[in-house]
Amino acid sequence: MKKILAKALTSENIEKIEKMISFLKENKKIVLALLVVSIFVDIFFVKTSSDIVIFSILFLYGIFIKIFQIKGRRTFLLCLALLVAMFINFLFTGPSIPTEKAAVWLVLFMALGIFQQWRESAR
């Protein structure tokens, strides 16, 4: 594993990664907005539920937490938005597929937020 990492992390690659990170940092708002929009598109417009989509987005968000130093509070703000999405769906369609998808996103982001806050409070 170490060998593979050592191979991958050549100075050239590190430079590329750093460039990418700085690019992401420069476009932080757009990147985060895209991520949030993709979650809401998934809730409102995609009828099927895919773990690949869910965990990819969560993984990306996890990376962004690291890169952008996102606080737990931000995550709970997103939770609030997800809760609103769940409520709107519940109000009009009852416990339908979009409602349940919003609920699952909410639960997952709550878990992430709690994890973040725990780490923040430990520091």
Place this chain on the structure above:
Amino acid sequence: MKYRFIPSFIITLFLFLAPFFWFKEGKMDLGGDSSRLYFYDPLHYLASQALYAISHSGLGGEGLSYFGIPFFLFLAGLKNILISPTLLIAFVHGFSLSIAFFSCYLIVKQLLFQDEEKKTTRTIVITEICALIAGLYYVSAPVSTLIWSHMLLTDNQIFLNPLIFLLLLRYLLTQNMRYLFVVLGITFLFAANFSIVGAPAFFAFYPLSLLFLVLYTMFVVRKPLPLKGIVVGVILFFLLHAFHLAPQIESLLTPGSPTNNLVFSQGAKLDSGLGYFNALVPGIKPSISLLGLQQMAPLTFFSFVFIIFPVVFVLGLLWNSRKSMLLTGIFFLITLFFVTANITAIGLKFYMLLFHIPGFSMFRVFFGQWMWVFLFFYTLILGQALLVVLARIKKWQGISLVLFLIVFLIIIALPFIIGKTLQYIHWQTKDVSAIVAMDPKYEEVLSYLRSLPIDGKILSLPLTDPGYQVVKGDNDAAYEGPSMITYLAGRNEFMGFVEFESFGTSFLKAVKARDYVAIRDILVMLNIRYIYYNEDPYIYGDNFPGQPYIHVSNFLPDTQAGYKEFIKNLGVKEIKTIGDKYHIYEIDDASYLPHIYAAGKIAYWSDYLVNLHTPLSFYTQDKRVAFYDDSKILERHPEIFNDVLFKAQNKSSIFDFFKVKKLPRFVSPTVKQKLSSVLYPFIVLREKIDLARFKAVNDRYIDRSVYFIEKRINELAKWAGEIPIFGNVKSITYLSNIWLEPKLWELHKYKEYNSWEVTLVRYQQSVEKLIDALEKTKQSNYSTITNKVELKNDLIKHQNKLRQAIREDSAKSIYDKKYLLDLVDGMFADILDKLNLDLPDDWIIPYEVRNPLGNGIYQVYVNKDDIKNLDITLSIDGKSISSRPLDTGEWIRFDDILVKNKPFLRVAIKINKIPNLVSETKWKTAEERKGELLTQAKVEGAKQKDTGEGVTTLTISYSYLGNTSGLIRDISKWREDSIYVISFDYLTYDQNFLFTLYERGGTKKNRYVNNTHSEILRSKEWKEFSGVILSRNDAQSAFLQISKDQDDIQGQNYTEGIKKIDIRNLSVLRITDSQIADPRIVFKKVVKAKERSTPQVIFTKINPTKYKVTIHGAKDPYALVLSERFNPKWKLFLPNGVNEAKTLKGLISRTLGEIFSSILHANNIVISSEASKEILTSYFNDNVIEGMHKNIFLDRNTFETFGQDPILEKTHLPVNGYANAWYISPEDVQNKEDYTLIIEMTSQKLFYGSLLISLGGLLLLFFLFLKSFIQIRK
């Protein structure tokens, strides 16, 4: 702030008092699964249900319910003070409710105060408010109020969970052992919640909440764990609970025991566990749980308001700075996962994997089992989050929020607080209330039944389905729940059909046929002495049209008058009438088999003993017979049997036509790739690879093959209009012989590859390959016929689907449609021809006798009833034998046969003439029948004409009426549960007709006309139709219908005028009367055994787990029968000092037994419930004497078998299909003729031992508790 406790005390007091207004004096919420009769009569309930390791239901057997002892004693004590059971129920409800609230309030308060660094007046007030709201939420949440109707014994968890959590929290924070001792005392009192019946509640709540407490103490409060105290607590817990845990653990670790099977068997883990879970999981919604609503319940118009709670959580987390709340949040999410399961597909997969853990199947109703722990953490996080929110928002906003929450909680809890939720109406009844005041006359019945002198079982009528009893109360309400005769009178009783277990079907069959001889035989063998009958019309009839009589009402009389007639015909004697409606009857001594008897005859019966009357009908005089059905016993010890009876097994393959495969069938496949897609060849390839993976043709392979076969049909049906047609193929079979699938590189063949014809070739080849495989397979659990029948049903479905697709394809010309329809019809004709599903020869029923057939002479019997009105010839190994004109009761005796060195006999019954059931009826038009099909307008054109040579021409003018028109023919003497062969030749002149068989049946309350079989008929020349039909088990009559079916090509035949079908040789034959009662043939071996004497048996019941049996004059070997469900834990002891156990365990238990016996003897201690009257009852000319039954729980003789080895364990075997029997030879009892035996259930012995441990533990706990006070004073 010294008055801050006042609101909480007021609410607690209010919650305690509220239940006292729920029921008027005398009324009780009894019934439901746990009966709740322990509130009504705790002491009798204790004696009947908890003191002994025995079940009083039906056949008896081991029943471990010791866990209830402390709680029932506690209730008995309370009832002594409160007198009224209504007050007792109100007290317990009030106690549960108020403690639940108060504990939650204190927990939240504790958690909030622990976090607070600066305690200002404002923070104290907010904390109080938050704790109060959390406590209120816990008791008024929709999921919380759900359980109060007919609470179960283990539903005490509603207050036990928060109470124990609170005390443990206090213990961990203060390290004061007294909290721990109080917890242990509570667990002892409410032991049911810590026993096997409380396992789901226990394992859902305690592991998680204890983990929470540990993490909270270590990482939030940062205090060390009092490990020493915890170890002491765990040891004390096991000591206190030894009295119910030890017998239960022993049962759990005994292979083959019900508990062991429940936990470790694959069936329990996956079939009833995971299978049940999978059925429920799609209906469970995470959003509903997040809102705190009930799963699977209809939403109300204000359900959306519950969003306020998750909003508070999220806002609380958003503004939170406390670790304790984060910890609660983690546990809230964990419990949310367990209560919903539907958190991502990976989460669901993980949940499903958990079912492989032994015992996890207890969580199959997961949303109910995890609900309480979820509610608990929901409450905690609500309290904590609310504090954060209130501290953050403005004062007026806070006040508004608090007022809103309080008002909302009061509104949602109002129906519950005023007791409306508990005003329960019995399910499927005509508004019969479940809040019942007990009928004093019924109390007399219970008292009378308790005092009955004979230790026989009771049959209760009207019989129900699940063993639930219905008794009208003193008010306009009824008790519906587990029988009071079982639970309060402690009598073994058959109240429901299910309690007859394997004998249930034959009992109901005999009842339906009003075969009173068979009914009495079944009652005799099941040791039923009394019949209790409640003639109250309130409990049987209009008020209870459904439950609990749904199934049995098809067999038993449907009115109380009918029941009276039924009982009268049973020939039983009425011995008591109470309140003009409760009757008790007694079966006479001559036709009663006592609970314990020495069998006069020992017989071997080669079939399963599910119909006890059949073997017993050979013994019309003395019914003291012990029937063994294990062939190994006959092989090893043929000398013990007086009679050897072989029932010939019906080997007719006709039964295979009706076997339903148990495998869960696939859902019809969805098709995504068009035939023209470049990916399609890969799909076909993948299917081939998929099938090639199977090493053998087993049921999974067959299922998979049919799945792929059906895909071809679905493809054609979905893209019917887009798929090209060659248009020049004579038949699919012809094309199949010359067609070769193109290779991947043969692109020029792609167009051919996609065609209709080639897809049909692919379909036909796959089906034919499967048919070949079915012919050869030995790996399937089903016969070739069963597999072929299922395949044929699929093929018919496929044919209809294809015809419909072609018919509805608007893009095709009539020519193309006709071309395709001809191809499809031809293909299915060829496939069905290859399937070769011929009916068996219905005139000859083959049988076989295959058992350890010894050499010798055999008497041959055929049951008279089964071949009534039939002209039969019986042949054995091809030779006909004739009947003898002897009167042998229910049996016709044939010539004896000599068997020499034959492993089996081939037997056949040839039915010389089977009556044609339509020979005396004629075709009629639908309106002539004025039938049940429908009320239709006048139909003119239906006619029939006999054209000679047996051909009937049926003409139908109006085809648009579909199944409402056509011609109908009655079938006479149609019976339930019988097999029929329907056959005829037909010619439809290339038109579609629909042939349908309708059955009528049901009960008076629920009549039906049901389409049992239908098939489309279409032919250009004479064709034969033959079908084999199994009638429904409640069918009473039937008729055939021929109607015009939709033409495949619309409008084509409308111009041709009248629709015509010719029919000839119509016959409907009943092949067997039923699947079970096919003509019974029995071979009875002529055994020249030495005549044996039957010893005298005198037996006395000490308690339900112990019998004393005195034997006199046992010169010969005999079988001692105990008519209780067989259990290896019933042991036989010969208390003479010779059989003392030579082990250390034996020495210890003998010594302890002697010590306790001498203590009890010295102090003359006897703990006993009422004994029966001191009457001796004798049967069979004093050959069996029964008497002076007692219910001694503890006296100086209780320990007399401790340290003794049981005798005859190897000859302890099941007889009569359920009972215990010991085969006793003189040498087994030291060649004595007169001796005394003790029959004892050993679980009870283990209980006595473990009870001593628990009592010791209780004393120790008491001592430590007192000591903790003394230490503090010092």
